[in-house]
Amino acid sequence: MVGQKIRNMEEFSAKCGVSRPTVSKYFNEPTSVRASTRQKIEAALEQYDFRPNLYAVNQNRRITKNIGIVVPYVADPFFSEVARKLERCCIEAGFSPSTFSSHGSPDHEVEILEILRSMRPAGVLMAPIGRVSHKNKLEAFCREIPTVLVDSNLEGIGATFIGSNNFQSVPLMVEYLCRTGEPPCFFEMPPVNPNANKRRAAYTQAMEELGHTPHVIRVDGNDWEFEEIGYKGGLKLLGKDDLPSRTILCSNDRLAIGLMAAAYELDIKVGIAPDCSLRIAGHDDHPFARYTCPSLTTISQDYEAITERSVDALVNLIEHGRATKQRQDTLYEGRLIMRSSA
Known part of the structure; x- marks a missing residue:
């Protein structure tokens, strides 16, 4: 790498001699361009200091590979583990997860939804705060962006819920x-x-x-x-x-x-x-x-099954259309763990 900093996609496309749309297409999906073109781009990547802004790239895509994950408290080991499992399942499904914590604040929960809108995610996996959530704003978000609710079930919102019975x-x-x-x-x-x-x-x-x-x-x-x-x-x-x-x-x-x-x-x-x-x-x-x-x-709680089913349900929404008025809830049974306290 020569160390020359490339500022944007236009400069990089000029350096590698490939059109700007083709370069963008490569970063969206490398196998979508011809092998000879791919070799030119990859040779330029080795020569110049350039890495695309993936969020900017995603803004130009009809459907991004971003998945938003929202939990009430990511510092809580319970929700941290839930988020970890959801992230793993998203990555295995070929998506890029980003996790947010609402810190128990309904206003911050809404702010996160606005951030997610700007990212144009393919979908969102959300454990809402619950009782104090701004339900009307969550409902509007779920109508706009494919969303699956996890852990906390808010009645009246047309989003699939996956949780425990x-x-x-x-x-x-x-x-x-x-x-x-x-x-x-x-x-x-x-x-x-x-x-x-x-x-x-x-x-x-x-x-x-x-x-x-x-x-x-x-x-x-x-x-x-x-x-x-x-x-x-x-x-x-x-x-x-x-x-x-x-x-x-x-x-x-x-x-x-x-x-x-x-x-x-x-x-x-x-x-x-x-x-x-x-x-x-x-x-x-x-x-x-x-x-x-x-x-x-x-x-x-069977969070292996819950998280896997949540991601499967979201991918299905992404591929076959957004949420419908008909809720599709799935509840998993819990398992008794007998230890010394009782």
Whole structure:
């Protein structure tokens, strides 16, 4: 490489003696140009310091290879793992994924959608914030750009949803806890997304079907800081020592992790050993769940299947047309993970 910097596609096409449209066609798909032309371009790439702006190239394409991935908190190991799996599936399908985090802000979520519009993505895989999302703006985006929703299902939006079946997974855990000990009370996470309400309803239904009285415990908090909410709420709850049950089912693992920290601070031993006085279970099989002390009994969501199916559904939308008014939801069953906490 001689080190001469080429500023744009026009300069590069002049250097290699190939027309600007043909150069653009090569960068879109190298095999789409003749072998002799391809050799000229690749020889010039070796000689000159030039790399095209892929986003600019994509602006001139009818359909880009960009896929947007949007999650509420990419720093959360749960959503980080979801994003990683989605990225891998997109790459295997021949697309270029870009991941964004809305940081729990509905306004920032909308800003991300505007950024994605400017990128002209082939499609978007989105785990929306949920309850506080600007639903009308999400709906308009889904009508414009092929979008598949993951994890959080927003009713009324004409986008395919791929996720977990809470009305299968929660009763699975309730039945196990009732069968192996005292029927559980339900430690509820803040209703930040539709999963919160569905899991509470699934718990209530399962308890009633088994002939038990449901007990839902609500604590202060209205954001995504679930560990802190579980910890502070747990200190108050366990400190009163008036629990309706010594078995607690938390609506997600992050809440359970906070609750277990509160129990430790209050010198309450959690687990199934004879000297333990409290059982705690969660939902999601968070990446940290197996490393808590004791390790957390939980429900594992099938995110291998969910992410693969999400990308397959999006590719189908891209290839055969945009989202229709008819939703096509797919729900996967959860799996009981028995560990030491319950």
